[in-house]
Amino acid sequence: MTVTLFIPCFIDALYPRAGISMVEILERLGHTVVCPEEIACCGQPPFNSGYHEDARTIATPVLEKLKDAEVVVIGSGSCGAMVKKFYPELFAGTRHAEIAKQVSARTWEFSDFLVTKLGVTDLGAKFPHKVTFHDGCHGLRELGIQKQPRALLANVKGLEFVEMTEVSCCGFGGTFAAKFPMISTAMGEVKCATAAETGAEYIVSSDSSCLMHIQGLLSRQGKPTKTISLAEVLNHQ
Amino acid sequence: MSRFVSEFKTRATEKSGDLRHRQFIRTALKGYETARDKRKGAFQSWESARQAAAETKWEAINHLDQHLESFVAKLESRGTKVHWASTGEQAREIIAQILRDKKARTMIKSKAMTSEEIHLNQALEKEGFTVVESDLGEFIVQLRHETPYHIVFPSMHLTRDEIRDLFQKEIGDVPSNSPEDLTMVARRVMRQKYIQADVGFTGANFAIAETGMISITENEGNARLTAALPKTMITLIGIEKILPRFADLGLFLPMLATAGAGQPMTGYNTMYSGPRQPGEVDGPEEWHVVLLDNRRTELLADPEQRDALHCIRCGACLNVCPIFRNVGGHTYGTTYSGPVGSVITPHLRGLQDWKHLSNASSLCGACTEACPVKIDLHHHLLQNRRNASASEPAFFERLAYKVFGIVANEPRFWSLAKKIGWITQPLHAAVKGSALDPARSWTKTRDLPPMPKETFKDWWRNRK
Numbered sequence: 001m002t003v004t005l006f007i008p009c010f011i012d013a014l015y016p017r018a019g020i021s022m023v024e025i026l027e028r029l030g031h032t033v034v035c036p037e038e039i040a041c042c043g044q045p046p047f048n049s050g051y052h053e054d055a056r057t058i059a060t061p062v063l064e065k066l067k068d069a070e071v072v073v074i075g076s077g078s079c080g081a082m083v084k085k086f087y088p089e090l091f092a093g094t095r096h097a098e099i100a101k102q103v104s105a106r107t108w109e110f111s112d113f114l115v116t117k118l119g120v121t122d123l124g125a126k127f128p129h130k131v132t133f134h135d136g137c138h139g140l141r142e143l144g145i146q147k148q149p150r151a152l153l154a155n156v157k158g159l160e161f162v163e164m165t166e167v168s169c170c171g172f173g174g175t176f177a178a179k180f181p182m183i184s185t186a187m188g189e190v191k192c193a194t195a196a197e198t199g200a201e202y203i204v205s206s207d208s209s210c211l212m213h214i215q216g217l218l219s220r221q222g223k224p225t226k227t228i229s230l231a232e233v234l235n236h237q
Numbered sequence: 238m239s240r241f242v243s244e245f246k247t248r249a250t251e252k253s254g255d256l257r258h259r260q261f262i263r264t265a266l267k268g269y270e271t272a273r274d275k276r277k278g279a280f281q282s283w284e285s286a287r288q289a290a291a292e293t294k295w296e297a298i299n300h301l302d303q304h305l306e307s308f309v310a311k312l313e314s315r316g317t318k319v320h321w322a323s324t325g326e327q328a329r330e331i332i333a334q335i336l337r338d339k340k341a342r343t344m345i346k347s348k349a350m351t352s353e354e355i356h357l358n359q360a361l362e363k364e365g366f367t368v369v370e371s372d373l374g375e376f377i378v379q380l381r382h383e384t385p386y387h388i389v390f391p392s393m394h395l396t397r398d399e400i401r402d403l404f405q406k407e408i409g410d411v412p413s414n415s416p417e418d419l420t421m422v423a424r425r426v427m428r429q430k431y432i433q434a435d436v437g438f439t440g441a442n443f444a445i446a447e448t449g450m451i452s453i454t455e456n457e458g459n460a461r462l463t464a465a466l467p468k469t470m471i472t473l474i475g476i477e478k479i480l481p482r483f484a485d486l487g488l489f490l491p492m493l494a495t496a497g498a499g500q501p502m503t504g505y506n507t508m509y510s511g512p513r514q515p516g517e518v519d520g521p522e523e524w525h526v527v528l529l530d531n532r533r534t535e536l537l538a539d540p541e542q543r544d545a546l547h548c549i550r551c552g553a554c555l556n557v558c559p560i561f562r563n564v565g566g567h568t569y570g571t572t573y574s575g576p577v578g579s580v581i582t583p584h585l586r587g588l589q590d591w592k593h594l595s596n597a598s599s600l601c602g603a604c605t606e607a608c609p610v611k612i613d614l615h616h617h618l619l620q621n622r623r624n625a626s627a628s629e630p631a632f633f634e635r636l637a638y639k640v641f642g643i644v645a646n647e648p649r650f651w652s653l654a655k656k657i658g659w660i661t662q663p664l665h666a667a668v669k670g671s672a673l674d675p676a677r678s679w680t681k682t683r684d685l686p687p688m689p690k691e692t693f694k695d696w697w698r699n700r701k
Contacts, residue, residue: 007693023697037694040651051635137601140602176596180596180597183563186563215684215686216684219684220684
């Protein structure tokens with residue numbers, strides 16, 4: 001099928017390897033990938049700050065670009081939740097209401113798309129490391145994605161998987177991290193400590209924004225634990 | 238910036254960096270979580286129980302007028318005096334007037350967050366009445382002249398040693414810091430107060446419309462003594478505490494205990510239906526029930542957030558909230574802290590003054606997942622943000638989003654922005670984390686990732 005891949009701004013600007021891995025995986029599975037170059041952001045930052053009009057300014061052209069897509073795959077649980085869950089709310093009562101609902105119904109987060117829509121859990125990847133998985137809160141609680149990434153990791157050769165004892169937010173939260181840096185940092189420190197307890201070499205996640213926060217703390221504190229996106233692990237040979 | 242937000246930020250900065258506090262609260266609340274999860278297993282289906290509870294509260298709140306009428310009619314038929322208070326001030330005056338009429342000097346209280354909400358103790362003490370908290374946790378914070386740290390566990394922020402020292406200073410003769418000894422010290426004081434008190438004051442966990450009863454949940458037996466010994470009993474209830482039927486308690490009592498404290502059932506659950514009836518040998522001679530609105534009807538008028546009135550004040554959302562766990566209860570500066578406090582305080586005390594609580598959230602949704610009556614808590618925080626931004630947009634934030642919108646919508650600008658980021662990266666290293674750094678709120682404690690030369694879109698374009 002033709003997959004319209006929505007690469008979030010974080011991945012585009014900071015973590016291109018994650019996006020490239022998604023393209024390569026989808027193509028290896030025999031799908032045609034298109035990436036609308038004009039899309040930069042889903043509009044979540046103004047939406048989460050309560051500026052719906054400004055969020056629609058950004059989200060309207062996104063909807064226009066996605067409206068004819070067969071399926072939309074988004075490389076982030078957070079941006080995925082924005083399009084799938086919050087677009088219908090954001091556009092309710094506007095002339096884009098119907099399109100928002102249609103696009104929402106055809107939109108998938110990357111790991112959910114592989115496992116639920118395509119029924120694929122083994123991508124033939126090898127990653128001989130001990131890893132733990134961080135659930136981004138939007139993917140976990142807005143989209144209900146929890147088993148999918150674990151099913152994919154279970155088939156990665158050489159990978160040793162260990163769960164953290166606690167499911168908790170990394171403290172990123174978009175603008176929250178800048179508006180309340182002290183609370184955000186404390187939450188991130190708790191997350192890093194919980195991950196370190198597992199003895200994992202890598203913290204894997206579907207959300208590069210969470211990983212940016214976690215890695216930012218780990219690097220500053222000189223901790224040895226590394227972070228990597230799920231797509232990169234799944235594309236690792 | 239309102240006084241409330243700057244105070245919140247100051248306290249949040251102090252508490253979230255306090256590693257002893259962090260460890261202490263985390264350990265306590267993780268213990269709670271383990272117990273709660275074990276007790277959830279005793280329900281045939283916790284999720285179905287939540288759904289049933291949410292539907293019951295939905296019915297209660299959406300027909301609140303009828304349920305309140307029924308509740309009051311039943312109460313009055315057994316001789317209870319019912320008072321309606323639109324504001325906290327009215328409620329305080331009604332209660333003070335009862336004390337004056339009774340020529341009371343001392344009032345003993347069991348735990349009631351509604352009394353904290355209307356600042357009852359301060360008002361009565363100002364008039365010269367003695368008010369004694371009989372819940373152990375409340376007794377401790379009262380001795381410290383503090384507000385409760387947590388709506389269910391008021392003194393959870395204190396160690397046994399701190400409580401021993403407090404008792405030694407305020408009461409004396411404290412043998413050790415063991416919970417048994419500390420409880421015995423409090424009991425020694427309290428037993429005298431029960432006998433001396435002219436008035437007993439309680440809150441209520443549930444108000445049963447069908448039978449005109451209130452239900453009080455407690456672990457210490459102090460509410461029973463408070464209601465049984467003094468001649469006059471006063472109960473203050475928020476109007477949202479209604480449950481339609483007596484049988485609803487069959488679900489709500491174990492649910493409150495499980496969600497709130499990880500208990501199968503709370504130690505004592507007592508239903509009161511009236512003052513002493515003819516032929517009865519004990520119980521208060523007079524019972525006054527004060528029904529408190531205090532802007533709850535404003536929340537009732539908001540169809541989007543009306544479900545916040547479902548709250549049974551179990552504290553589950555506080556217990557799982559990573560914000561609460563890091564900043565602690567006192568940082569909020571509100572009667573109701575944690576997620577539910579952040580949702581309802583803007584309605585109860587003004588949106589613009591209290592919107593910062595809705596912003597101080599990563600929107601992780603742990604609260605919504607934990608709520609036994611399925612209040613859509615974290616989405617309500619988003620709605621509060623929307624309402625606050627729509628009625629009073631912050632100038633620079635709005636401007637930033639306007640600029641961001643222009644950049645995001647024009648691929649050439651977006652490309653340029655990324656290039657500028659890449660080029661200025663080495664310059665940024667020189668000011669990183671300093672006062673000159675525009676990204677200081679991030680870089681003070683966190684590194685920024687290095688920007689790659691080739692972005693994803695560069696790669697995509699080159700590949701084609």
